[in-house]
Amino acid sequence: MAWICLACAGLFEVAGTVGLNRWSKRRDLIGLLIICISFLFSFSLLTVAMQDISMGTAYAVWTGIGSVGATVLGMIFYGESRQAARLFFLALVIAAAVGLKIVGE
Template sequence: MSWVFLIMAGLFEMMGVLMINKWNKDRNLTSILLLVAGFGLSFGFLSLAMRTLPMGTAYAVWTGIGASGGAILGMIFYGESRNALRIVFIALVLGSAVGLKLVS
């Protein structure tokens, strides 16, 4: 169950990152509430995951999901660069997160 909590934490981290960009474009109540909710839920699920997962593994996977997910969402929603090398390095981050799960 800890890995499910950790994946949920990463997904909410992605939501928080997406809402930072939304907040910068549309400074309204909905944007800030979604931003706070995304990061709040992310930290909550990370805390639940860390009850049984080692801190280093949980943090590495959480940041990997958030960072690579944020980059992917930037490409999808905001027209950020889709350079092949950028995609390769995002895949490396995700592959490292999967590798940590396999050895934990």
């Protein structure tokens, strides 16, 4: 259950990042609500996950989900670069998170 909470926390972090992007461009109430609600859920679920997963592993996986998710959404919806090197390093982040799961818990 802790790993499911951690994955959901990472997804809410991605949503919060999308809200930050919206807020930086529009300064509207919807963007602000997305930021507040998403990060509230993200930090709450991360806290729950850390009851059973070590802090270092939980934080690394949470950050990895957020980084990869935000980057992929940026590529799909915001026209950000899709260079091969960028995709390679995203794959390394994913491999590191999977490796932490395999050896850490």
